[in-house]
Amino acid sequence: LPKSKSFINVEDRGYQFSDGVYEVIAVRRGVLIDSSEHFDRLFHSLNELDIYIPWSQAVLRVLIKEVLARNNILNGYVYLQISRGVASRNHIFPEQGVRPALVILANGLHRVKALRTEGVGVHTLRDNRWGRVDIKSISLLPNVLAKQKAAEFDCYEAWFFDDDNYITEGASSNAWIVDKMERLVTRPLGIDILPGVTRFRTLALARAEGLEIQQRRFSVKEALSANEAFLTSTTAGVCSVVKIDGHPIGSGIKGRVTTLIERLYKNYLESFSIGS
């Protein structure tokens, strides 16, 4: 449907309870980037919430390709959302037979604001999200409030810290530092962060490059005195963080390791062509 003619039912459980999940997948030259990882995460999210969909991964791929084709998009992003479906408002799951509601949107690259290539600022906040943020749920209110607060501090991203002052992740990205020993550091996977697909890809590219990597927790204090910092997400790619809470990181400009990682990821995106 054209966007102007598509409507959500007022009793969609996504709308009333944020009872649903989503994915954002990058598209380059018509290829869905790291699609297996995105589908694995989508089905993980659905399983954890006991949402059973009638569409196989193959069917979803066909539908996505169709939406991309109808919008004439070769380079951009796909937004896919699945809610538990439409039912009279009641917290408990609806009777069996309710069909989950599927939305697929496609946007060209120009719709995503280009980030400052010289790096962005980050604002830190206590992580006040629920205990299962490994599920990519559409329930994003704490993330919305955090990013709004960050924007008020002229920052692109908010980095959450846990009760022990360790950074968990960003409101819409994963968090990384290059520590004093020049190692890449990012928090290990668990129920307290989203398993970012860009995080996964960055680790693989860095490993292939022979960089030293540590998946361990790092504190706000360590981040402030790190050599470099950066964030990863499907829409931002690899993006240098040059300021945290107003303090310059390292020399205050994009560092050597971040520049390398950024280039590796860009080359990876550019390596795709139709048929690959």
Ligand code: PMP
């Ligand atoms: N963490 C959170 C909370 C996010 O919303 C996102 C972006 N969806 C990420 C991390 C990065 O994930 P990905 O690399 O798969 O886009």
